[in-house]
Amino acid sequence: AQSVSQHNHHVILSEAASLELGCNYSYGGTVNLFWYVQYPGQHLQLLLKYFSGDPLVKGIKGFEAEFIKSKFSFNLRKPSVQWSDTAEYFCAVNGDFGNEKLTFGTGTRLTIIP
Amino acid sequence: SQTIHQWPATLVQPVGSPLSLECTVEGTSNPNLYWYRQAAGRGLQLLFYSVGIGQISSEVPQNLSASRPQDRQFILSSKKLLLSDSGFYLCASSGHSNTEAFFGQGTRLTVV
Numbered sequence: 001a002q003s004v005s006q007h008n009h010h011v012i013l014s015e016a017a018s019l020e021l022g023c024n025y026s027y028g029g030t031v032n033l034f035w036y037v038q039y040p041g042q043h044l045q046l047l048l049k050y051f052s053g054d055p056l057v058k059g060i061k062g063f064e065a066e067f068i069k070s071k072f073s074f075n076l077r078k079p080s081v082q083w084s085d086t087a088e089y090f091c092a093v094n095g096d097f098g099n100e101k102l103t104f105g106t107g108t109r110l111t112i113i114p
Numbered sequence: 115s116q117t118i119h120q121w122p123a124t125l126v127q128p129v130g131s132p133l134s135l136e137c138t139v140e141g142t143s144n145p146n147l148y149w150y151r152q153a154a155g156r157g158l159q160l161l162f163y164s165v166g167i168g169q170i171s172s173e174v175p176q177n178l179s180a181s182r183p184q185d186r187q188f189i190l191s192s193k194k195l196l197l198s199d200s201g202f203y204l205c206a207s208s209g210h211s212n213t214e215a216f217f218g219q220g221t222r223l224t225v226v
Contacts, residue, residue, distance in 0.1 A: 009155065034214060044204070044217040090157060092215075100146050100165070101173075102208065102215050106157035 002027040006105035023091035120218030133192040137205030147188040
């Protein structure tokens, strides 16, 4: 069965600090990987996704993530965070056609201090 | 892109009463449909997953059931609500193979 682990439950950073949120997955086949963000009071939105090709994926708002197959990881990064990045971040995984069930991690709450 | 309509936004129900939450999807056909429950510190727990009309996979044993009477309609139900059914329920839709999921605004259910 597929699973996703997000080890950072709550991260607090000052503005302009660099960010890295960890995501590790367990899945036996070809994976699709996602990062979703939920801003306070808003619904879940896609931040970025990896299906194939370049393992370094760039998303919206300056976020990027790197797929490292040997480590089963898909960590989210941003070189300089802003107060508006305060939100909850979720990593998710599914497989190819026929194995498309989308499984989420427990989420990481990010608080940016001005 | 897809639009997910979910209602109601909030619901307060007494213990033992029935439940019906509806989700409809626009902008796609034959989607994969999902019901999740979101709880603080526990992320999104997948409750039900459907790849087509009448095809429902239950992911966790619980007091809830799901049905898909039409291609773009997904219903979450209970015959008798428990206090532990309180939570935030999200409906989501995705295409088949290499597509992202789109989420509704969610329903905050409080069982009293």
